[in-house]
Amino acid sequence: MITAFFNQMPVLVVVVPLLAAPLCVLAHRAFAAWLIYCLASWLAFAMAFLLFVEAKIAGEVSYAVGNWAPPFGIELVIDTYSALVLLLVTGVAAVTGPYARKSIASEIAIEREYLVFALMLLCLAGLIGITVTGDAFNLFVFLEISSLSSYALIAMGPKRRALLSSFQYLIMGTVGGTFLLIGIGLIFMMTGTLNMADLADRLPEVYATRTVQAGLAFIVVGLSLKAALMPAHIWLPNAYTYAPSAISAFIAATATKVAVYALFRFVFTVFGVGYAFGTLPLGIVLLALAAVSMIAGSLASIFQTDVKRLLAWSSVAQMGYIVAGFALATPAGVSAGLVHLLNHGLIKGALFMAVGAMVWRVRASSINDLAGLGRAMPLTSAAFVIGGLSLIGVPATAGFISKWALMSALFDAQHYGVMALLLVASLLSIIYVGRVIEALYFRPLPDDVSHHKHGEAPLGMQVATWTLIAVNIVIGVHATPELEAAARAAASLVGGAP
Amino acid sequence: MREHTVLRIVSQLVIAPMLLYALYVQFHGEYSPGGGFQAGVILATAIILYGLIFGVEAAREAVPPTLLRVGAAGGLLIYGGTGVATILLGGNFLDYDRLFDHGGQHYGLIIIELGVGITVASVMIAIFYVFAGRGRQDDPDSDEDHGSADDYDADDVS
Amino acid sequence: MNQFLTETLPGLFNYWIVIGLMMIGFYTVIAHDNLVKKLIGLTVFQSAVFILYISMGFIHGSTAPIIIDGDPVYAHPLPQVLILTAIVVGVSTTALGLALIVRINEAYGSIEEDDVLAADMATSEGEEAREEARSEQAEAAEGHAATGADDGAEAHESRPA
Numbered sequence: 001m002i003t004a005f006f007n008q009m010p011v012l013v014v015v016v017p018l019l020a021a022p023l024c025v026l027a028h029r030a031f032a033a034w035l036i037y038c039l040a041s042w043l044a045f046a047m048a049f050l051l052f053v054e055a056k057i058a059g060e061v062s063y064a065v066g067n068w069a070p071p072f073g074i075e076l077v078i079d080t081y082s083a084l085v086l087l088l089v090t091g092v093a094a095v096t097g098p099y100a101r102k103s104i105a106s107e108i109a110i111e112r113e114y115l116v117f118a119l120m121l122l123c124l125a126g127l128i129g130i131t132v133t134g135d136a137f138n139l140f141v142f143l144e145i146s147s148l149s150s151y152a153l154i155a156m157g158p159k160r161r162a163l164l165s166s167f168q169y170l171i172m173g174t175v176g177g178t179f180l181l182i183g184i185g186l187i188f189m190m191t192g193t194l195n196m197a198d199l200a201d202r203l204p205e206v207y208a209t210r211t212v213q214a215g216l217a218f219i220v221v222g223l224s225l226k227a228a229l230m231p232a233h234i235w236l237p238n239a240y241t242y243a244p245s246a247i248s249a250f251i252a253a254t255a256t257k258v259a260v261y262a263l264f265r266f267v268f269t270v271f272g273v274g275y276a277f278g279t280l281p282l283g284i285v286l287l288a289l290a291a292v293s294m295i296a297g298s299l300a301s302i303f304q305t306d307v308k309r310l311l312a313w314s315s316v317a318q319m320g321y322i323v324a325g326f327a328l329a330t331p332a333g334v335s336a337g338l339v340h341l342l343n344h345g346l347i348k349g350a351l352f353m354a355v356g357a358m359v360w361r362v363r364a365s366s367i368n369d370l371a372g373l374g375r376a377m378p379l380t381s382a383a384f385v386i387g388g389l390s391l392i393g394v395p396a397t398a399g400f401i402s403k404w405a406l407m408s409a410l411f412d413a414q415h416y417g418v419m420a421l422l423l424v425a426s427l428l429s430i431i432y433v434g435r436v437i438e439a440l441y442f443r444p445l446p447d448d449v450s451h452h453k454h455g456e457a458p459l460g461m462q463v464a465t466w467t468l469i470a471v472n473i474v475i476g477v478h479a480t481p482e483l484e485a486a487a488r489a490a491a492s493l494v495g496g497a498p
Numbered sequence: 499m500r501e502h503t504v505l506r507i508v509s510q511l512v513i514a515p516m517l518l519y520a521l522y523v524q525f526h527g528e529y530s531p532g533g534g535f536q537a538g539v540i541l542a543t544a545i546i547l548y549g550l551i552f553g554v555e556a557a558r559e560a561v562p563p564t565l566l567r568v569g570a571a572g573g574l575l576i577y578g579g580t581g582v583a584t585i586l587l588g589g590n591f592l593d594y595d596r597l598f599d600h601g602g603q604h605y606g607l608i609i610i611e612l613g614v615g616i617t618v619a620s621v622m623i624a625i626f627y628v629f630a631g632r633g634r635q636d637d638p639d640s641d642e643d644h645g646s647a648d649d650y651d652a653d654d655v656s
Numbered sequence: 657m658n659q660f661l662t663e664t665l666p667g668l669f670n671y672w673i674v675i676g677l678m679m680i681g682f683y684t685v686i687a688h689d690n691l692v693k694k695l696i697g698l699t700v701f702q703s704a705v706f707i708l709y710i711s712m713g714f715i716h717g718s719t720a721p722i723i724i725d726g727d728p729v730y731a732h733p734l735p736q737v738l739i740l741t742a743i744v745v746g747v748s749t750t751a752l753g754l755a756l757i758v759r760i761n762e763a764y765g766s767i768e769e770d771d772v773l774a775a776d777m778a779t780s781e782g783e784e785a786r787e788e789a790r791s792e793q794a795e796a797a798e799g800h801a802a803t804g805a806d807d808g809a810e811a812h813e814s815r816p817a
Contacts (some may be wrong), residue, residue, distance in 0.1 A: 004588065013580065015591065019575060021574075022574045022575050023571070025567060026571045058680075066590060066593050067590040077673075144745045148749065158762040164773075166756055167753065167756045167757070171695075174702070175701070178701060185708055185712065188735075189712045233665060305783075305784060305787040305791075324807075368785050368791060368794065371794060530722065535744065628755070629758070
């Protein structure tokens with residue numbers, strides 16, 4: 001029985017949240033739905049951890065859905081690359097559980113709460129599905145499942161602006177998804193297969209055709225839209241700002257990261273480094289976009305008056321860091337990009353959770369509304385400060401580890417210009433994080449406000465925020481396991497010694 | 499609409515065959531063109547036609563929204579439950595051969611198509627109710643209900 | 657040129673249709689303000705991709721992929737199945753988009769993107785002005801140079817105006 005469970009884990013990690021979602025709908029009670037969400041996400045996290053260990057030992061875990069041997073049936077493949085992203089997604093989902101109870105209750109009518117949890121489970125199932133699948137079309141379907149549920153989740157935000165933000169996200173996300181579909185169709189047309197490993201075998205024969213080149217272009221553009229890389233980032237600030245706080249934390253930490261995962265899964269595993277970065281100039285294009293993202297995102301972030309929007313713009317900048325690492329296509333660069341992908345997920349999750357706790361208290365999210373909260377909510381504010389330091393990249397935090405890795409990878413690849421821009425963007429991040437900290441600690445609490453009735457944030461929100469902060473510090477102090485795993489993943493993607 | 503005799507009589511004649519045809523498409527789906535998605539849509543069309551001619555209230559009485567909520571969730575559970583059953587019987591997810599000694603692929607497909615059909619029909623009718631009922635009564639629950647329900651059919655057919 | 661007219665143009669006519677539909681849909685998404693029209697454009701755009709898939713699996717003179725007696729040439733069934741899934745995704749997207757439009761109409765009283773944005777802009781300008789005033793107030797309250805009372809400058813030191 002135990003071995004059977006282990007063998008079935010690759011599919012169960014998707015199926016558990018997927019089937020928990022209709023259970024939430026059937027349960028129809030907010031508390032029951034929340035309980036189901038927590039159990040399902042914790043179970044998924046436990047399985048993700050076991051899969052990570054299994055992938056570390058075996059190198060690659062493969063599973064044939066319906067017992068149809070790949071490449072004919074749908075294959076699920078988990079290697080270290082996907083296992084790391086899987087850990088991030090399920091981990092953030094697991095800590096969102098305790099957080100969401102009070103946060104969702106304060107922002108969404110009680111009779112709709114069960115739907116929020118059902119949608120979060122569907123979104124989680126989609127995101128997990130993207131990471132575990134080894135089938136190109138299956139990836140599209142899972143991507144659309146997660147996107148559709150996140151559109152609906154964002155539309156549930158308390159302000160009416162959530163609606164238009166969600167609609168804009170829907171338009172851009174669907175265009176992105178359709179581009180991906182076109183790209184997959186074009187490479188399917190040339191090879192007759194959808195299995196990623198099989199595609200990788202067959203594509204070299206037809207590398208020279210324009211169809212495959214167009215296919216790569218469509219896939220890169222489509223997934224860049226989903227990942228909010230610079231020219232296609234328009235949907236992101238509004239979506240993160242107006243979504244309910246718990247949803248902002250969950251989606252900010254996972255959705256764009258998984259899109260980046262999918263992008264480089266296609267580029268490295270399916271098309272191959274030599275083709276995308278040697279024959280075609282994808283590396284320089286992505287590096288340029290990443291550099292623009294870093295600077296423009298950071299600059300925009302400085303001028304925001306709303307803390308959630310400030311963090312969202314900073315996410316645009318951080319996506320630039322991540323893509324810059326991957327775009328080097330060297331083992332060190334890919335490993336650094338992957339580490340920053342994970343760390344930034346943890347940092348942004350923690351920061352959005354801390355801000356969500358403040359929003360829970362003052363019912364507003366402009367920087368001025370947070371004035372003086374350093375004294376009224378010392379724990380939450382401290383969490384924000386540590387998260388902010390990690391975002392800047394101060395030593396002994398996760399942000400330092402990944403930025404250091406990025407800097408050294410850029411240095412080795414002799415991209416000194418991008419390196420300088422990365423430093424400038426980091427300096428800019430001191431300004432925007434500093435603005436929030438200044439408001440928290442160096443301004444008096446306004447005396448006319450009625451929010452004194454709330455104290456610190458509820459226990460569940462505290463626990464969730466501090467769990468992510470603790471992970472940040474642990475990685476900052478002892479990053480070896482993460483760096484080793486990322487190096488293994490990079491080696492399997494672009495070759496070279498781990 | 500009550501005064502449109504022709505519409506009423508014709509739709510009365512048409513709705514029953516539509517339901518039957520939906521069942522035919524549903525259960526003949528693994529031999530001939532058809533299957534759960536198409537059958538679910540045909541079934542939903544019959545109910546929607548009923549709602550258009552006799553009013554949404556009458557349709558709501560015939561097919562209550564609670565039933566749709568249970569149907570949308572239950573269909574997905576049938577689909578996933580089949581997969582879980584194959585795992586419990588020692589196979590891989592959706593390995594239909596484990597379900598029956600003989601013809602497992604056929605019966606397994608029929609079962610999951612049934613799940614798909616139920617979900618699709620429920621979701622389609624739910625969407626109709628939500629849009630048709632909008633503005634007449636304030637029903638804050640319904641909108642998101644369908645937003646979430648949508649996503650079920652997306653994963654079902656996959 | 658002759659070859660283009662006699663072979664390339666009619667031989668690839670399905671791709672011309674696909675490209676035409678795709679551009680029509682994409683243009684509608686970009687150019688129109690009306691949210692429903694945007695959604696229609698999106699649907700056309702998606703339909704173009706459906707045709708791309710279906711036509712690539714078709715063999716001239718083939719039958720539907722159903723088991724019948726004999727040994728017929730049949731169309732590739734896989735693209736059809738894939739597109740069934742993609743159609744479902746498309747339907748879900750359209751339904752969700754329409755639901756959002758209904759809600760937007762209820763919240764703003766308009767489904768023109770410009771009007772909605774203008775309504776948002778009006779509120780956000782007010783909000784921003786308020787926030788700016790609050791920021792200035794907060795700075796003033798901290799007793800920095802803005803008040804001019806005690807910023808560490810000696811009385812005779814000149815201060816920029």
